[in-house]
Amino acid sequence: MCGIIGILGSNPAVPRMLESLKRLEYRGYDSAGVATLDGGKIDRRRAPGKLEALTSALAQDPLPGNVGIGHTRWATHGEPTEANAHPHATDKVAIVHNGIIENFKALKDSLLADGAVFEGETDTEVVARLLTRELNNGAAPREAFQATLAQLEGAFALCVMIAGEENLMFGAREGSPLVVGLGTGENYLGSDAMALAGLSNRLIYLEEGDWVELSRDDYQIFDRANQLVARPVSISQVAATMIDKGNHRHFMQKEIYEQPTVVAQTLGRYLDPNAGTVRLPGMPFDLADIPKVTLVACGTSFYAAQVARYWIEKIARVPVEVDIASEFRYRDPVYADGGLALFISQSGETMDTLAALRHAKEGGQHVASIVNVLGSTMARESDLVLPMHAGPEVGVASTKAFTCSLSVLASFTIALAEAKGQIDAEAVSGYVNELERAPALMAKILANDEEIEAIARDIATAQDILFVGRGIYFPIAMEGALKLKEISYIHAEGYAAGELKHGPIALIDEHVPVIGIAPNGGLSEKTVSNLQEIMARKGKVVLLSDMEGGVADDMYAQFKMPSAGDLITPILYALPVQLLSYYAAVEKGTDVDMPRNLAKSVTVE
Numbered sequence: 342m343c344g345i346i347g348i349l350g351s352n353p354a355v356p357r358m359l360e361s362l363k364r365l366e367y368r369g370y371d372s373a374g375v376a377t378l379d380g381g382k383i384d385r386r387r388a389p390g391k392l393e394a395l396t397s398a399l400a401q402d403p404l405p406g407n408v409g410i411g412h413t414r415w416a417t418h419g420e421p422t423e424a425n426a427h428p429h430a431t432d433k434v435a436i437v438h439n440g441i442i443e444n445f446k447a448l449k450d451s452l453l454a455d456g457a458v459f460e461g462e463t464d465t466e467v468v469a470r471l472l473t474r475e476l477n478n479g480a481a482p483r484e485a486f487q488a489t490l491a492q493l494e495g496a497f498a499l500c501v502m503i504a505g506e507e508n509l510m511f512g513a514r515e516g517s518p519l520v521v522g523l524g525t526g527e528n529y530l531g532s533d534a535m536a537l538a539g540l541s542n543r544l545i546y547l548e549e550g551d552w553v554e555l556s557r558d559d560y561q562i563f564d565r566a567n568q569l570v571a572r573p574v575s576i577s578q579v580a581a582t583m584i585d586k587g588n589h590r591h592f593m594q595k596e597i598y599e600q601p602t603v604v605a606q607t608l609g610r611y612l613d614p615n616a617g618t619v620r621l622p623g624m625p626f627d628l629a630d631i632p633k634v635t636l637v638a639c640g641t642s643f644y645a646a647q648v649a650r651y652w653i654e655k656i657a658r659v660p661v662e663v664d665i666a667s668e669f670r671y672r673d674p675v676y677a678d679g680g681l682a683l684f685i686s687q688s689g690e691t692m693d694t695l696a697a698l699r700h701a702k703e704g705g706q707h708v709a710s711i712v713n714v715l716g717s718t719m720a721r722e723s724d725l726v727l728p729m730h731a732g733p734e735v736g737v738a739s740t741k742a743f744t745c746s747l748s749v750l751a752s753f754t755i756a757l758a759e760a761k762g763q764i765d766a767e768a769v770s771g772y773v774n775e776l777e778r779a780p781a782l783m784a785k786i787l788a789n790d791e792e793i794e795a796i797a798r799d800i801a802t803a804q805d806i807l808f809v810g811r812g813i814y815f816p817i818a819m820e821g822a823l824k825l826k827e828i829s830y831i832h833a834e835g836y837a838a839g840e841l842k843h844g845p846i847a848l849i850d851e852h853v854p855v856i857g858i859a860p861n862g863g864l865s866e867k868t869v870s871n872l873q874e875i876m877a878r879k880g881k882v883v884l885l886s887d888m889e890g891g892v893a894d895d896m897y898a899q900f901k902m903p904s905a906g907d908l909i910t911p912i913l914y915a916l917p918v919q920l921l922s923y924y925a926a927v928e929k930g931t932d933v934d935m936p937r938n939l940a941k942s943v944t945v946e
C-alpha cells in the first residue's frame with residue numbers, strides 16, 4: 342500500500358519520479374504527489390486520483406530540481422483529497438510515508454498544543470511537523486530525524502528531504518518495506534525493486550528498524566539502536582522493460598494470456614520431465630519428518646492454499662490446516678512440534694501474512710514461503726523459499742500468480758508425498774507427466790476465449806452471480822467470485838455446491854447466473870444435481886465442464902473444457918473464471934487494472 346520513491350540525483354528528478362510512480366501505482370492510486378528541492382527550497386505538486394492527474398498538473402506547472410520524493414497513495418487516514426496527498430511538507434521538510442502511525446493522535450495533540458497548524462487529516466503530516474519541531478528546536482538533521490523516529494509507533498516506511506540540504510535524504514523502515522538503490526553519483530530510495538527498476542539494479546533491502554542517511558556518493562545504514570550496520574547489496578533482476586502491457590489492453594489481460602508460459606517456466610524449475618522427478622531447492626529440513634502443514638495467506642493466495650489442502654491431504658496424507666492470515670495469529674493457533682508453516686504471497690509483503698509468518702517462526706515451525714517477489718520480506722525471513730517465477734504481476738487482480746502458486750504447490754505436494762512414502766517413483770513420474778501437460782491445455786482454453794467472452798458479456802448486466810463447485814473446485818468457485826466482484830463490482834459469492842440449499846438457494850431466480858464448476862468424474866454428478874436444483878428455480882446455469890452435452894437442455898450456457906487429470910484441473914479451471922471476470926469488467930467499462938478502493942500490495946493490517 343502506497344508507493345514511495347526518492348531520488349538524490351544529478352538530473353531533473355520529476356520525469357524520473359513519474360516513471361517510478363507509474364510502476365508503483367499498483368500499490369495505490371487514490372492520489373499522487375511529488376516534491377523537489379531546488380535552490381534549497383521545497384516545492385511540491387499533488388493531485389487526487391490516479392497518476393495521470395498529477396502528470397497533467399506538472400505539465401501545467403513544472404517542478405525543477407534534481408532531488409525529489411514522490412508518492413502514490415492508498416488512503417488510510419483521511420479521504421483522497423489534495424490536502425491529504427503526500428508529500429506532506431512544511432517550509433523545512435517534505436515526507437512521503439507508507440504505513441500507519443498508530444500513536445498519531447497523541448503526537449498530534451502535543452503538536453497542536455505547541456501551536457502547529459495542520460492542513461490535512463493524515464497521520465503522515467504528524468511526522469512532518471514533528472521533524473520540523475525538532476529542527477526548529479536546533480537539532481541537526483540527523484539528530485532531528487533520529488529523535489522523530491524514536492517517537493513513532495506503528496508501521497512505516499519513510500523518505501524525507503530537508504530544505505537547504507541538497508545532498509541529503511533520509512529513509513526509515515519499520516514494518517513497511519524500503520529499499521536503497523545505489524547509483525553512480527546518485528542514490529535512491531524506493532518501496533521495492535519495481536520502483537527502482539530503470540534507476541538502479543544494485544539494491545539494499547533495509548531490515549526492520551533500520552534507517553538510512555543518503556548522500557549522492559555515500560550511504561550509512563543504522564539499526565533501531567542507532568548503531569551503524571552493514572546490509573548486503575543484492576542485484577535486482579527486475580528490468581523496467583518487464584513492466585509493459587505489450588499489445589494487450591490491460592495488464593490483467595496480458596497476465597491471463599501469459600499463463601501457459603509462466604506456468605511452464607515455474608514447473609520447469611521444479612520438475613524434471615525426463616527423469617520423471619520433482620526437485621525442490623535445498624531443503625533446510627526433512628520433508629519426511631513433517632507431521633502437519635499449516636497454510637496461511639490472504640485473498641487469491643488463500644484460495645491457492647485451499648486447493649493445496651485437498652492435494653496434500655489426498656496425495657501426501659499429511660494433515661493440513663488452512664487459515665486467512667488476518668485471522669491466524671489472533672486465534673492463538675496450536676502448532677505441531679516440527680510442523681511446517683507455508684505462506685503464499687505474490688508480493689511477499691502482505692502485512693497480515695508476514696505477521697503470521699513471524700508468529701509461526703516464534704512458534705517453532707519450519708517456515709517456508711511461496712512468493713513471486715524474490716527480494717520480498719517474506720522471502721528473506723523464510724527458512725525455505727519456493728519461488729513462483731510468474732514475472733511481475735501488475736494488474737491488481739491476481740491471475741498468473743494464482744496458477745503459478747498452484748504449480749509450486751502441486752510440485753511440493755508430490756515431493757512431500759514421495760518423502761512420506763505415500764507414492765512410489767512410478768506415481769511421481771505419472772504426476773510429473775500430468776503437470777507437464779498443463780501449459781498446453783491452458784493455451785487451448787485461452788484459444789477459445791471468444792466463447793467465454795460472449796457468456797461474460799451476457800451476464801455482465803446481472804446484479805448477483807454465484808459460483809459453485811465441490812471439493813477442490815470449491816476454492817476455484819470462491820476465487821471466481823472474488824475476481825468478478827473486485828474488478829466488475831458485480832456482487833458475487835462462491836459456494837460449496839452442496840451448501841446452497843442451506844440458505845443461499847433463496848437468492849436464486851431468473852436473474853441470477855450461477856457458474857457451475859464441474860469437471861467430469863469425482864463429485865461431478867453431485868454438483869450436477871445441485872445445478873438441477875438451481876435450474877428448477879429458474880437460475881441461469883453456466884457450466885464449466887468437459888462433460889459432453891451439459892447437464893440439461895434448459896442450461897443457459899456451457900464452456901467446454903478439455904479433459905485432464907485431477908491434479909491439474911484446478912489450475913485449468915482458474916482460467917475460465919478469470920476470463921469471465923475480465924470480460925464482464927470490460928463490458929461494464931470498469932478500470933480493470935486499478936479497481937476502486939484496492940491496491941496490489943497490502944502492507945497495512
Ligand code: F6R
Pocket residue numbers: 639640641642643685686687688689690691694737738739740823824827941942943
Ligand atoms: C485478488 C488479489 C488479492 C491478493 C491478496 C494477497 O485478486 O489479488 O486478494 O491475492 O491481497 O496478496 P499477496 O499474494 O501479495 O499476499
